[in-house]
Amino acid sequence: MPQQPPCLTLRHVRYAVGSARSSRGLTEILRGVDLTARSGEVTVLLGPNGAGKTTTLSCAQGLLHPSQGTVQLLGQDPFRAGADLRARVGVMLQEGGLPQSVSPRALLKHVASLHRSPWPLSDLAQRLDMESFLNTSIRRLSGGQKQRVALAASLLGRPEVVFLDEPTAGLDPQSRQTVFELIGELREMGMGIILTTHLLEEAQKLADSVFILKDGAIVRHGTVAELTRTAADGPGVSADPSRRMVFTASRTLTRDEIAGAPVAIELDGGVGNGPGAAWMTPGLSGPGQLRELAAWWEQIDMMPVEVRMEARTLEDVFWEVSVS
């Protein structure tokens, strides 16, 4: 499939606050961010708290001017561009940014009036399951309802690019699914979608491309498949890092038994060594190792309660990056 054209590029973007002359000096928040997002794709920006995600998005949207580097949003410098570019870009405000005393209907009608060919409000309201609270004042809505109003407002103008900051934060599983489906449709329509989230499972499901930010720099990027594969560089990972096996022990394993395992095993998750503890192999070099593990269970006379194969997830990669 031919690659979609970029809708956003950041090249070596640095952003610093303070002054070299002040006693506190300059604080570099972004230290050379490179990022490309494409039309018709979902680009996910991940990173621990304070990594610089909001600052990156603010530079991308033209709210902040980078100290160094360049930003191109739909081919223009968003910091200098005028109203014509703004009309082609949607930004989802956090719920605090919504006017509290008006109803979603009044707000969305107003937003629609600012655009030449807005998305019909009734259609968007139906897709986001908002009809029951369209006339209630925003102040009275639940967090999840406000979240959907903010999402609708960002999409009403049928933008070519939309920035979604934690679009499913605070949503129940059903509403989250509705938002996932809508994001899928937006992608099909050719919109460029740039989103931040702390929900790694969500990122894994939605992302065409992932950028992981840490301390103001992109430390990993690629498709989910590429990221989970290239995580082979990580610590404690053997020949096939994309696969691991998890087994639930029926009893406590002794120190000698653990040391005698044919493949290195580690406790998986919060449960300590004991009956019902999940153990995992950080990596497997091939199916022969499964046979060796089965022989070891026979030797130590322990029948696992459950055995399963797991693919590496984005969450694994994220944790590796966060602790390195």
Ligand SMILES: Nc1ncnc2c1ncn2[C@@H]1O[C@H](COP(=O)(O)OP(=O)(O)OP(=O)(O)O)[C@@H](O)[C@H]1O
């Ligand atoms: N104007 C500013 N002056 C000083 N420090 C700032 C300023 N803006 C941001 N920072 C700092 O820069 C770092 C990155 O902030 P940013 O809000 O971009 O992170 P984030 O990845 O969005 O975090 P979170 O996930 O918590 O929202 C933080 O340590 C923040 O305190």
